[in-house]
Amino acid sequence: MRKKINVSGVAALTLLMTTMALIPSPSSAEASSVSSVVANTYIGDAGTMVESFDIAVDDISKYDRLQASDFDITGNYNGYPLNEAGEIVQNDYTNDGIELSIKDQMIHMKVESFRYPGGNLAPFAVKSSTYPELSFTKDNVTKVNTRTVDDFKSSSFTASNGATLPYRFKETSSTEPQPLVVWLHGGGEFGTDNTKQLTENRGATVWTESGQDTSVLAVQYPQNYGWAIYNNPVELSQMQAYFTLQYELIQQLVDEGKVDPQRIYLVGVSSGGGGALRFMMQYPDLFAGSIVIAAKDAVADYKGSVEPFKQALQSLTNVPIWLIHAENDPTTDSRTTKLSYQALTELGSTQVKETLYSDEWMKEQHLYDKMLHWSWVPALNNAEVIDWLFDQSRSNSVANSKLAADKMVTRAQLADALAHVLKLSESTSTTPFVDIVSSDMTKPIQQVVAQGLMKGTTSNTFAPDEQVTRAQLATVVSNWSKITKPSLEVKHAKISTDVPQQHWAYSSIVDVLQMGLMENDTTNQFHPAQLVIGQEVNDLLSQM
Incomplete structure (x- = not known):
């Protein structure tokens, strides 16, 4: 059983104020013995997860009897915000999984990994009635370390067309050119902080954490594009300008000897999935392979026939593409994926794959209601998908360039x-x-x-x-x-x-x-x- 929090309105506010009241102010005499609190995190399926804390104290001798049972954590849960009925819930852990170790003036607290800094209903709080000065919340955390994310360098790039975007780049440690994964984030990660495109799911971090020797590039777009962008020339022009920017940035990395031009991969989810198809339409010879997940309707009208999709995607018959979608995705209609797959196969592509997740299968992954949109969770946890991507290479250009054998050629x-x-x-x-x-x-x-x-x-x-x-x-x-x-x-x-x-x-x-x-x-x-x-x-x- 897990501790269940399901509160709203005044009750939620009262609970939050009560929780905060239990945590002493940093200005108190007791709290002065704590000099810093560091959260050690990583990126999980539902975003940033914390796995341990390092608490630095002025006098460690005060805690020679300290034990795990002296602490209780609230607001800790696995990051999945909806139950099977589609209700917002936050099921706190009944076992916080606390393990303590002490070295020098540092208390290392390992915990059962939980969503940082808490959920929609309550933030996390670490409380100790025995040692109140060791209680803390996010406000007391002085530093957050995030595995893999901290290896991404932050920069911005201005293209020849004048467009500018912030980006993060994780470079391989190899001295030889290695593959490059170009990550296109979804609609929840738009902004200007140059961080959210790395932290809301595993799209940017999974590649090297899976053992691949690769560089990763992740730009951040300032705002999302609308539905049916194929009918919006202003937004489409802006999207194409951003793809030109990324193309020039990628070419710069290739010219600097950091990237193998035969193994450049494109991965996008949701808005980034629709964007991935558009990116390849604009530069069909750039990518060795692509994974397109829960694609937004960026290509053509999914309520119509396959013909507009065939017209739009005809230059991609040589590109290995794996299309993935939940059958009943409530956010982006899976017909975009289905018609894209149909179009490419009818055009003669032997390089395209399609995976559709049923409701029953998504339920087994604890993905319910609006979370049926989260098809990137099972996709990015599938080693077969990742291995397939890195098996692709443009070095065998002819093999990947075959026209439909029995069709007339335009x-x-x-x-x-x-x-x-x-x-x-x-x-x-x-x-x-x-x-x-x-x-x-x-x-x-x-x-x-x-x-x-x-x-x-x-x-x-x-x-x-x-x-x-x-x-x-x-x-x-x-x-x-x-x-x-x-x-x-x-x-x-x-x-x-x-x-x-x-x-x-x-x-x-x-x-x-x-x-x-x-x-x-x-x-x-x-x-x-x-x-x-x-x-x-x-x-x-x-x-x-």
Whole structure:
């Protein structure tokens, strides 16, 4: 049994005043023997948890008979604020788990870990009727140590677009570049203290505490974005500006030799989960893998069809993504996750995973009512999820870049695959194409055009949704060969019977036939107008 506190209004105020009255003022003669109280904490599933206190005293000889039974702790509980009926409760421990040890002038008090500094109904209080001067509350704590969090350095970063954000960075101790986890916090951690994004759940701390040798980056956003941000151009523009900031910061860390560019991971929960999908849409070639938990509706309308999701997420078919949600999340609708998964699988992704937690399973984790939103708790306690993330790497670019084998390939998809596999650099120039202004493929299209691999269909259009023919594919490959000059054996290929010298792609088709990158059929025909499918492009990219 646990001590149960369930009070409100005047009763709660009376209890709090009574509790405080039992704790002597630091100005009293007795309290003067205590010089400091240090709380030693860590980040648990429900936030900051305290596991011990260090009480420094002026004269330790006064406490030669001190024992655990001299103390009682109130306001200590496991941090889970709701019972099965959805009521706010605070079930105090019946066994405080106090263990004492004394060294020099210090009393070390180990306790059953509890939410620091208490709960919604009452703060914690350590009381001793035998030694009243050793009683204390949060107000008497002079320092708080927090495991792992204290290893994060605090700073801020201003991007080339003028945006500025505070961030915390935990750097690996390794002298070699190591993975980087980019953590996107949820809606409860917005602000400017540059701390809450680390302390409200295990999203920033779990990685190194699980034994991974990795750096961790966690910015803090000043305010949350609204629902359906895809219909709010002002908020969406601000979100994209913040992602540009993080991209530039990540590139700086890579340039400094701190981060392995092949193993950059993205993890987000709730608002950060929706943000993670948006971040990847903006920079589809940046991340080796992502865990998206309880995603907010940042992509498209979850009350509609899968088609807008397919349009928005088409650049992410090569990114390993694990989507996780509670089936009946009361805060962020799980249909965002379901439709994202459906869209990616229908687009041909073999890299996407989906986990949906049932109400019964969440209940077994003591997550009830509004806490059904807390699907990050079981997700981040699952070693399989963490191990999966760190198994991902962009070093095998071709394997992670496969287009749907039996689907026709659009010009935008070809541009995206080329940018990904060839690891094209960022383009600083803009293109004149009016039909890609609102496209999520704008970046890879700009990259392939800047490199001279593809051109527009007219002076101001790219036709991103137009399907690619074999002649167009041959032209792209020929352009690539002229730029990179690959060491391929030049073959004496037979001229295609269906490609006259007057054909606009004649020279390009001859090039790819001579390099052996494309072939005629058994009747020596090339079929220049035939639409290509994903398998043909995949096979070709594997040779480039």
